Amino acid sequence: MTHPRYDFDFAVAGGGPAGSSAAISLGQRGHSVVLFERDTFPRFHIGESLLSTANDAFATLGVAKRIEAASFPEKWGARLFTHDGQSGRYVDFTDVREVTRPQTYQVCRQEFDRILMERAREVGVNVREACNVTACEFTPDAAALDVASRVDGATCHLRVRAVIDATGRGGLLARKFNLRTEEPRLANIAIFSHYTNVPRLGGARPDDIPLIARSDAGWFWLIPISKEFTSVGVVLPKDLYRSLAKDSPEETLNSAICDTAIVAELMREARREWPVRVEKDFSYSASAYAGHRWILAGDAGSFLDPVFSTGVSIAMESGIEAAAELHRALARNDFSAASFAGFSRHQRKRFQRFRRFVVGFYTPAFRDVFFSPQPPTLIFRSVVTVLAGKWNASLWTRFLNHVFFSMVWMQKHFNLTRPVFRRDRDAGYPIETPSKDPVARGA
């Protein structure tokens, strides 16, 4: 039962994968929880490809069967292509020994997010859609929220023991407390839409994502999200975007597609079904992931470039972790910033482990090694282990990850393998300046 001084034990702001996962986990433990979601579901959201470790989250949240029944396209990994169509090599999640179940999914987010939110309702969470959390204040013994309905403008004020901020890139509390640390080396722009009539890959795993590198620093995703629809997008570092931009996002996307032969071929008969969308400024971290009576989960804390599809899987994982943290805090009756220090450290560590690969991807030396047709099996398997979501892999895997980065270093200085990617300034790779941010430096 909720204490009379509180309207609910906990409030969750935001009903994406992080917010729903946090709310479900709290509800499963018997806490009274209210979740506010600004939009009305179903709603469009980008972020469609999952990692193997998402399966662990599904099991914990009690949605594994529903996700399986939703007939989302199966993802066993990705196929890597260079701009000339060479390689087609697998990033094969079945090679990974450290995950519970390698096969995962590519999802239509409207349906995926709805499944999670329904599950939250089922475990007793009071879910309120079309409700915008407009302010959040903290007193020694409570968190107080102001909420405005987007239907009739009605407002309400309520008190809870603590808040999970899962408002995504909007970052309700990250902005309030000025926590955000930008990632200048990942200042990329994504341009994308949904298409029909995009042929699937041949072979045993037709729905795997083709990840296609351009000859410059850009790359494409082609993600099958249902039988008919494929999500197609290009990501370009900011300077490269400026040099390639046309009069409209549609023209920029079309032109990027046309000047990469393999993508042009795959998109020959494609029909665009939605307006083209543009996203930018999506990579950042936080100087703290929790404080007195608040915790950040998912994109509200940090997000890395979409290249390795980490967003949704990390969002669910961190939502579940945030719920466990508040459950412990209630048992100890200690919601202080100091008591959440371990939570913040854990979030930061995960961010750093993935960040190394993501920043690496935007260098030609990394790409030469990563896309090479026959990389050393053991070493590449250790890389795929992390890319399947197992960021806290065994010591052996982490050692092999180091060997991989040593190969990238050697490629940069001595050309271990034939350089395939352009090195000239116009290729648009971000300039490698050491970051002043301790998180980014891995300190």
Ligand SMILES: Cc1cc2nc3c(=O)[nH]c(=O)nc-3n(C[C@H](O)[C@H](O)[C@H](O)COP(=O)(O)OP(=O)(O)OC[C@H]3O[C@@H](n4cnc5c(N)ncnc54)[C@H](O)[C@@H]3O)c2cc1C
């Ligand atoms: C171009 C691009 C491509 C991507 N591709 C992938 C991919 O292939 N795979 C992948 O895993 N990830 C991908 N991502 C990342 C993915 O979109 C996010 O990481 C993921 O959605 C994070 O989930 P979340 O729950 O933290 O935030 P969100 O999903 O953004 O959910 C936040 C929710 O909070 C609500 N909200 C915001 N403010 C308020 C407020 N004040 N009050 C109440 N509600 C509020 C919003 O309406 C929203 O529903 C991609 C991202 C980008 C930019």
